[in-house]
Amino acid sequence: MKENKQPLLSVNNLNVAVQDRTLINNLSFQILPATLTCVTGENGVGKTTMVKAILKNFNKNNAVKVNLKRSQLQYVPQFRNIDNDYPLTVKDFISLGLQHSIIPWLSKREKALVSKVIKMTNLEALAKTPLGNCSGGEQQRVFLAQALVSEPKLLILDESTASLDKEAKFLLLDMVKQVIKKTHTAVVFITHDPVLVQTYGDYDLNIYNHQGTISKIKGVK
Numbered sequence: 001m002k003e004n005k006q007p008l009l010s011v012n013n014l015n016v017a018v019q020d021r022t023l024i025n026n027l028s029f030q031i032l033p034a035t036l037t038c039v040t041g042e043n044g045v046g047k048t049t050m051v052k053a054i055l056k057n058f059n060k061n062n063a064v065k066v067n068l069k070r071s072q073l074q075y076v077p078q079f080r081n082i083d084n085d086y087p088l089t090v091k092d093f094i095s096l097g098l099q100h101s102i103i104p105w106l107s108k109r110e111k112a113l114v115s116k117v118i119k120m121t122n123l124e125a126l127a128k129t130p131l132g133n134c135s136g137g138e139q140q141r142v143f144l145a146q147a148l149v150s151e152p153k154l155l156i157l158d159e160s161t162a163s164l165d166k167e168a169k170f171l172l173l174d175m176v177k178q179v180i181k182k183t184h185t186a187v188v189f190i191t192h193d194p195v196l197v198q199t200y201g202d203y204d205l206n207i208y209n210h211q212g213t214i215s216k217i218k219g220v221k
C-alpha cells in the first residue's frame with residue numbers, strides 16, 4: 001500500500017476545558033497515517049477530555065481539521081464492564097462494529113471483513129466463545145477487533161492496556177503495530193506506561209502544566 005503523508009488530523013490552538021476550567025492551552029499537533037502517537041501525562045491532566053474535545057469539534061472549525069469521514073475515526077474507550085454472563089459471542093460482538101448497510105443480515109463482504117479482522121487479532125479460537133467468558137486481555141483484543149471492522153483510518157485507544165499484565169500489554173501492542181503496518185491506520189494511544197511508549201511509539205504527545213508537546217521518540221526514523 002502506498003503511504004500518504006498528508007496529516008489525517010490537525011489540531012490547531014485547541015483549548016481543552018471542562019466546565020470553566022482550562023486543562024490544556026493552545027494545543028497544536030498533527031497525526032500522520034501509519035504512525036503510533038502515545039498521549040502521556042499525569043492522572044487528570046486532560047488526556048481523555050482532549051480526545052472528547054477532538055470528537056466534539058470534528059471538522060466544525062479550524063481547531064480540529066480532519067482529513068477523513070467521521071466513520072473512519074474509531075474511539076475505544078477506557079472503561080467497559082462486561083459481565084461474566086454477557087451472552088454475545090466474540091464474533092457477534094465484533095460484527096456490531098460494522099457500518100451497517102440497510103439489509104439486516106451480513107453481506108458477503110461484511111462476513112469476509114469480520115473473518116479477516118478475527119484472523120488479524122488472533123481471535124479465531126475464541127470466535128464462538130461468549131465475550132463474558134474471555135479474559136481481560138482477550139476482551140481488549142475483541143474491543144480492538146470491533147473498532148477495526150469499520151476499517152478506521154484513525155483509531156484512538158484510551159488506556160487499552162491499563163488492566164493487562166505485562167505479557168498481554170506487549171501482545172496487544174504487537175497486534176496494533178501489525179495493523180498499522182498492514183492497513184496504514186494511524187493510532188493514538190493514551191497510556192501511562194513509559195516502557196510501551198519507548199517500545200512502540202513513533203511520537204509522544206506529552207501533556208504537562210496545561211501544555212501539550214509532541215516529540216519524535218528516539219530511535220524512530
Ligand SMILES: Nc1ncnc2c1ncn2[C@@H]1O[C@H](COP(=O)(O)OP(=O)(O)OP(=O)(O)O)[C@@H](O)[C@H]1O
Nearest residue numbers: 018019023041042043044045046047048049050192
Ligand atoms: N464532565 C466533567 N465535569 C467536571 N470535571 C471533569 C469532567 N470530566 C473530566 N473532568 C475533570 O477534568 C480533569 C481531566 O480529566 P481526564 O479524564 O481528561 O484526565 P486524564 O488525563 O485522562 O486522566 P487519567 O490519566 O487519570 O485517565 C480531571 O480533573 C477530571 O476530574
